Amino acid sequence: MALFFLYIIIIFKLIKDVKKLLVYYFLNDHRNFKNCDLNFSNNLNFNYDKENKKFIIKKNENFLKNYWGVNLESVTTIAGNNGVGKTSILESIKNRFLSGFATLPLDTILVVKKDEFYFIYYSEKFLDEKSFIVINDNQYCFSKLQLSKEENIKILNISMGNEDLKLQFHKVTNKSLEEDSNEIRRKTRLGNKRSLIFYTSHWNYSIYNRNYEKFTKTNNLDYIDLSVSHKVDSSVNSFVFDEDEAIFSDDMRIVNGVSNNSRIDLDYLYELKVGEIRTTLRYLNESANDKSINENLIIPEEIKIYYDFITSEKRKESIFFNIDSDMYLRFEKKDENFFFEQIFYRYILDSKSKIELTETMILILVENLFSNLSHILPKGITEKIKESEKSVIYNLIRNEDIIPLLRKFSEISLNELENLTFKKKIEKERKRVIKTRVERLLDDYLNFIQYVLEDFLKNAEYITAEPHIVHFAQVDKNKVSINEKIEINIPAIKLNNVSTKYMYSFVERYNRLTGKEKSLHFVWRNLSSGEIHLLNLCTSLYVSIKDSVYKDVLILLDEAEISLHPMLQKKIMSILLNILNSSELQEKKIQIILSTHSPFVLSELPFNSLILLKKEDAGNVIVQNELENTPSTLGANIHDLFSHSFFLSDGLIGEYAKGKINEVANNLLNNNLNEVLDQDYIEKFINQIGEPIIKARLIELYDQRRILNKPKEMDSIIQDIERLKIQLKNLEEKRD
Template sequence: MRLASIYIHYHQYLFNEPQTLNFGGEYLYYFKMVRNHIKVTRVKNQQFIPNFFNVTSALSKVELLSAIVGQNGIGKSSILDCIRSIFIGNVGALPDVHITVIFEEEEEIKVIDSGYVVYLSEGNQIKRLKFVEKNYIQTIYYSPHFDLKYNFNFSDVDAYNISSDTYIEKDLEDLDKKDSNESGFRYHPVEELVFKNSMRQISFLSSNIYRENNIFYKLLSIPRYESGILFFREYKIDEQYWNVPRVFGYFFRKLFKKIDEENDGWVNIRKFNENHDVLNQAEIWCYLLERKIISCFCSVIIEQMNKQNIYLEEGFFNVEDLDASTNNIGSLDLLYFLLEHSYIDKGHQKFKVFKHENAFELINYILETIRKVDDEYKISKSSIQLNFEQISEILKLHRSVLLDLFNYYPSQDGLLRKSSYVDGFIGFRPTDKFLSSGENALLNFYSKLYDFVNTNLLEESKFLGDKKQYIFLLDEADLGYHPTWKKKFVYSIINTLPYFFQNLRIVPNLQIIFTTHDPLTLSDVPNNSVVYLKKEGKFSKILKSDDLNRPKNTFGANVHELLADSFFIEDGLLGEFAKEKIQDLVLYLTYNENLRETEENIKYTGVWDKQSASNLIQIVGEPIIKERLQSLFDRKFLTSEKESLELRIKELQQKLDELNEKDIN
């Protein structure tokens, strides 16, 4: 199934008349309002090739890929919001829009109910179109922009929004609940964002998806983390434990009292030399860090139990005498006891609170790892520096324990409630690798998608229901990419996205619609799969297939010809002086002195050399034009001497062959 076409009857501000968008399906569709219904006609899309974008061996198939193109501020994001509005719960959170949507499903076309009766008219036949089962289709929206596009009148507008805005909000929502750093100050919001983003990145880079599919290594030059710092952070806890089952609250008080007693005893393990210098600082830090980890672990459990009071009287320990079993043991054994012996008994439901084997494995691995650290500068009372493998294993085990905690509260219709989500007690910050903005852009997209699927769609952590079709709406996801990366953007996403959905109970098919203001990506997209937006006065319009302003060719087109298309360089974009200078620079960068002047090879009028060309490019402020000029500059100058000589030899040989041919004739 694929979304093939949209008819926008009305938009709150974008258009002043109805508009039709075709996304490059098997047919191109045309709409007409006839009294109280909509008549649809169609023609065969000669550029459509079945399974054209399905290039992987994954079970998840890419049904279709399309692009929405236009300058900034013209309404590309608004078009994506039109599509999103069909599938979100709070439609009022987005601009008011009335649309009719056509889906192609094998030999049949269907519509999503929009309140109108929709007929397909072909020849003398008229057929009323059936409705799509909308519950099995869902959009996933991604934008790297931090544009604060947030409607304060609604919460949870789109549960399938994995954009930067959404993740920033999510990453910071528990900041006030977390304890301070070692200096007693609250962690800075930027530091919190680094923790969360780095954890997502390392989780993706250590995942089976990344490790088992060579395409990621082929496409990405992402440097591998070698080491990093883990920060152990606890929730601020109200000692009243209002919603914690009473017997567990009693136990936590006992456990925290024991931790305090043990922390006070750190002075007893110090060792000195004759100059009274401490000899075992790493051992002291390890001793304090162990108790910090126990405290952090308990704080996460309490935070989860405090959310609802449904088990206030139902908690119990499966031992005859709690005090006799726990009075003479240390804090670590008390934690182990809690994890192994705590139960809930509510009505006909009796269950063990923790899968203690998972928790034991996490705690034991952390403690075994930190006890091996003998460098006092790599450990403190709340953090430790470790290598990539150790960090990956700890974060994997940490996630497993959190999944157990998600299930503390009963599910609803097989789905976990959003309130069941609890943040962990570990933060991560890399120490050795700093990515370029382009590398970060690509890795952030993949890591957010991986986090979203793993947290919401897998059976063990299912907060959201199964879908048969996901429509990716990527809003300028290539933002920040180097021009070289922009050119392989389409190749990257169609070769990688299906693998993220391989382990779902119902493996969905995918469709991708992306927006861009840059033509560099369009060489991989058939022209009938491109929607062109253009400004017309105060409003925007969709260019029809026969519009003279619409570029004629995209797929397989020369990138430099696309860059020069008038659609992408408006007359009003620049001042006349700047425009004239830049146009002459383009002539200089594209002129070939070895060829005669033609309409395609026009000589420049100014005085140019490599340095002056580079200087002008550096001062151009419009990023799209700057990227195009840089691409032409690279093509002209950034070839090796060997390549230049080989090119010259080839050109001379071609001339020689032409002369020889004339002599023969």
């Protein structure tokens, strides 16, 4: 029996570990694509001859084995000018991952490698009994291929050099789609036993894209969306407590559990940033022992925790606090405050010109807690809790006293909620939801404040308290008085192997706090926006790959180099490849398909890893098989790549400067020196031109114009001489 279970485990592992690779995708008559062979295999080249209905496979003789490293199976770059459809191809591949042949267009051939088998899914109109399969110039009649036991499948096994090709041709018909599209989807989609990670910095907020997550969960697909629009959606949705919440909301205009009014107030972009910080800290924590993968990535040395004492609900009522962009510590002295809340504020704020680090952090956390409670508790319950508080003695002498006091407040609040009685079923449900939310909120903050006091802030050797001066604004019945300035301390944490672990735990715990009011802001020290963009990209990819369900991972990157300085564009591939080939990800087999505008990225590529798209005069998009006058991209000079028509078909000079150069050149060519443009302007203009060939040519034209103008000058001088001679003769005659 034990041997039987061992056998089952081995079989399961073999099934799970099957390597999968998208190797070819033929697009035709979809949008502007015309007979586009998209090859994603680095060692084989596929081509479909539509006119003769031939499917052609050739070996790439220049294939560089393991060029991309041990974890990467294939890297392919899609390049071309704006408007050729780079993003559309990535979106189409994503659709094939989810739905296979069950979505239009049907005019498609899709080749997927699973271990040594090549599964070729094709439309019935592309291959028929008159077609040929051509392998290294050897033709095989399609009608004579071996038939599988399963209908519509033909098999061809053949050797190509050292590789045995095992081809399975799967025909997809319109009839089969009509009869059972779900079955076709299940069989042909790329997402079977494979994970997909999609990244784009473009804002794509269509309803279609927002439905991906629900679709993938329903169909048990592992799809990780790192797009900006999806991150924003996820941040907004993170404020929802449970599915019942929307039902019992006072505001019935609900979007994903968040009311339209509250939606504007939510700092969900801040939540997005906290998520990115958490991901980076996790990466730094897990990769701490592998220094090689961080050689080129700019790692932050320090992180600071800033506070925003004006919560979003109060911020909209207090626009006038924006004077000189100063920070304000706002102390609410309203009668509506809980008794415990007022006691706590007095303990922290009364008669103090300086608030220490521990007190400042507790102050903002308690403020967040009670701001969140104000959103949840009905007004009637609030009054009952205040009444019960009067019988409790609050002893707040030291910071640690906050824990038992919060426990007591929590006990009072939950007891009052429990004592509520309702007759109607919906009112009882509303009570259950409110009590669950309040209990969760109080537990979350109580545990987190205890953790901050007893664990996080005890690591004094890693935390530096930095003083900040803020305004102290007191609010009493909507009257605001700014009496003084007060010094608070914010924590700055130096990052190393130990402190990164503590900081990651802190952000992870803080991010799990419920409620929409959160006022801790995490900021990397001395990182530019481009450096942060690259850091977020690399670390989110690392975490997504590590958390992916399957061993095989397909990554689609849409212009990942956007916003990066050329120096970072030059390094981006090296940084990404170092991270993706790390020992932490050695169990994964990764395929990358990326689009780019950057010649720095192209210079990293063997030419067989490039798909170059070109738009013809008729508007059709085709695959250009080679660069004119540039047969190789690997290590190519950036200037040469820029000079190629792929990037700039009409030169490397800006349009405005080019117009001015033409203006000066035409002026000189038309012999208009000293007309339209004066000589002084032309001389100054030529002196500032940086391109040496253009500058030399304009100097040559300028000198020629001056020479050509010399006869006129000589005539004028001769006339002056003749005139002077006459005057001299007249003078001599008079003297005589």
